[in-house]
Amino acid sequence: MSHYSALSILRNGLSGNKEWSRAWRDPAPKPSYDVVIVGGGGHGLATAYYLAKEHGIRNVAVLEKGWLGGGNTGRNTTIVRSTYMMPGNTQFYERSLQLWENLSQELNYNVMMSQRGYYYVFHSPGQGEALRRRANVMRSNGIDAEFFDRVEIMKRLPHLDYSATARFPIHGAFLQGRAGTARHDAVAWGFARGANQQGVDIIQQCEVVGYIWDKDKIIGVETTRGPIRANKVALAVAGHTSHLASKAGLRLPIETHVLQAFVTEPVKPLVDHVIVYGGAHFYISQSDKGGLVLGGDLDGFNSYAQRGGLPVVEHTLQSAIALMPSLSRLRLLRHWAGAMDMTMDGSPIIAKMPIEGLWLNGGWCYGGFKATPASGYCFAWTIAKGEPHPDNAKFTLDRFERGYQIDESGSGPYPKAH
Amino acid sequence: MLRIHCPVCGLRDETEFTYGEDATIRRPDMNETDPKIWHDYVFIRENPRGPHKEYWHHVVGCRQWIVVERDTLTHEMFGSVLAREAAV
Numbered sequence: 001m002s003h004y005s006a007l008s009i010l011r012n013g014l015s016g017n018k019e020w021s022r023a024w025r026d027p028a029p030k031p032s033y034d035v036v037i038v039g040g041g042g043h044g045l046a047t048a049y050y051l052a053k054e055h056g057i058r059n060v061a062v063l064e065k066g067w068l069g070g071g072n073t074g075r076n077t078t079i080v081r082s083t084y085m086m087p088g089n090t091q092f093y094e095r096s097l098q099l100w101e102n103l104s105q106e107l108n109y110n111v112m113m114s115q116r117g118y119y120y121v122f123h124s125p126g127q128g129e130a131l132r133r134r135a136n137v138m139r140s141n142g143i144d145a146e147f148f149d150r151v152e153i154m155k156r157l158p159h160l161d162y163s164a165t166a167r168f169p170i171h172g173a174f175l176q177g178r179a180g181t182a183r184h185d186a187v188a189w190g191f192a193r194g195a196n197q198q199g200v201d202i203i204q205q206c207e208v209v210g211y212i213w214d215k216d217k218i219i220g221v222e223t224t225r226g227p228i229r230a231n232k233v234a235l236a237v238a239g240h241t242s243h244l245a246s247k248a249g250l251r252l253p254i255e256t257h258v259l260q261a262f263v264t265e266p267v268k269p270l271v272d273h274v275i276v277y278g279g280a281h282f283y284i285s286q287s288d289k290g291g292l293v294l295g296g297d298l299d300g301f302n303s304y305a306q307r308g309g310l311p312v313v314e315h316t317l318q319s320a321i322a323l324m325p326s327l328s329r330l331r332l333l334r335h336w337a338g339a340m341d342m343t344m345d346g347s348p349i350i351a352k353m354p355i356e357g358l359w360l361n362g363g364w365c366y367g368g369f370k371a372t373p374a375s376g377y378c379f380a381w382t383i384a385k386g387e388p389h390p391d392n393a394k395f396t397l398d399r400f401e402r403g404y405q406i407d408e409s410g411s412g413p414y415p416k417a418h
Numbered sequence: 419m420l421r422i423h424c425p426v427c428g429l430r431d432e433t434e435f436t437y438g439e440d441a442t443i444r445r446p447d448m449n450e451t452d453p454k455i456w457h458d459y460v461f462i463r464e465n466p467r468g469p470h471k472e473y474w475h476h477v478v479g480c481r482q483w484i485v486v487e488r489d490t491l492t493h494e495m496f497g498s499v500l501a502r503e504a505a506v
Binding site: 240242243246251252253254255256300301302303304305309310311344400401413414415416 | 419420433437440464465466467470472492493
């Protein structure tokens with residue numbers, strides 16, 4: 001568990017890289033903990049890290065049914081941004097971006113945060129006005145947002161289709177310069193290592209199959225490696241939140257949908273930023289290995305399958321070519337899918353549940369990866385203090401019955417539409 | 419690609435259909451005044467990992483709404499009926 005530095009690389013290089021120590025221990029579960037976090041993805045591991053670091057709660061276990069970061073942490077398109085305009089979301093995602101900016105130093109682990117800028121291309125005056133409003137809300141909250149007309153965008157993003165036959169004409173683009181991408185696996189591993197250094201037990205291959213009850217209070221979890229008692233049980237299992245909540249008799253405003261992502265064969269530097277196509281739901285960036293990372297729309301029906309269908313493959317690739325015709329002869333290297341917690345308003349839930357002893361972090365829709373550090377920070381705060389941090393105070397479960405939905409896209413209670 | 423059995427047209431591609439939603443949801447009586455019941459109707463879903471009854475609209479076929487039972491983990495289909503004939 002050594003400190004990583006240029007010196008440690010040199011020293012380990014000289015000894016043939018055979019003496020690197022494990023990044024985290026592999027302990028057997030203890031009979032009881034102060035807090036048990038279910039889900040060893042970025043959110044669960046970040047929660048454990050901040051519980052230990054910010055609140056001194058170190059008698060914590062993170063239980064993961066598979067391997068760390070094997071769910072949506074390892075399946076997203078790695079985009080990090082804070083371009084939200086609804087009260088609640090705006091401040092939360094900006095806190096997250098600020099944590100991202102210092103995360104590699106914080107964790108002593110290179111999460112390869114690359115603030116390469118996030119362009120959202122628009123195709124009509126109306127779409128431009130809506131984006132300008134978003135930019136104004138962001139600026140009034142002290143968040144960077146810029147606007148460019150077509151002439152400037154032709155210089156900045158020369159590979160897009162500006163021809164007279166373009167499917168949707170490009171009128172201009174919105175830019176958040178501080179946004180970018182990060183290495184998704186490294187985020188899980190960095191938080192895991194940081195949490196482990198402070199005494200957190202990270203237990204893989206340990207699936208939660210039920211809860212231990214004391215009358216109507218949850219006092220632990222039943223797992224495939226035996227019962228584990230805990231003062232507080234915290235779920236961070238987005239994609240399967242309904243599944244685990246239903247074992248506690250909790251019904252939620254969530255549907256699980258499948259979202260696909262794609263990577264092409266590697267090419268030389270071509271796409272210098274994250275670019276979002278306003279004509280369809282499509283986004284593209286280039287990984288450090290050179291592969292173009294593409295993402296699109298949900299498949300559109302309830303699914304836990306973690307694999308997608310061909311109609312959305314076709315739709316996504318059509319969008320890619322409509323935006324950047326030069327991609328037409330590239331070959332796809334891989335494509336995969338993740339199960340998304342799609343909430344009824346498109347915003348997450350980080351809150352204490354109505355069942356005593358149970359806390360929930362879920363409902364991340366498309367937005368989970370960029371939220372990872374702030375999600376962990378706010379969830380840890382909520383668990384430790386028993387009340388929400390100001391930045392997640394609006395992410396309650398009862399907002400739906402109280403009429404305080406945070407519907408960023410204005411789509412109404414249709415999970416597949418967010 | 420899902421292949422969905424339409425009771426009128428037979429086995430057809432998913433792309434001919436539009437997805438509706440959970441077909442077990444029932445609108446409360448319009449005289450219902452309990453907000454909790456309306457809240458559950460609008461927002462709460464069982465979201466099962468397994469068999470799921472759901473509406474599909476055969477929008478570029480016979481334009482009938484059908485109820486399909488499908489496993490959300492494996493996509494196995496267990497049958498479909500016209501929505502108007504589905505047991506309430």
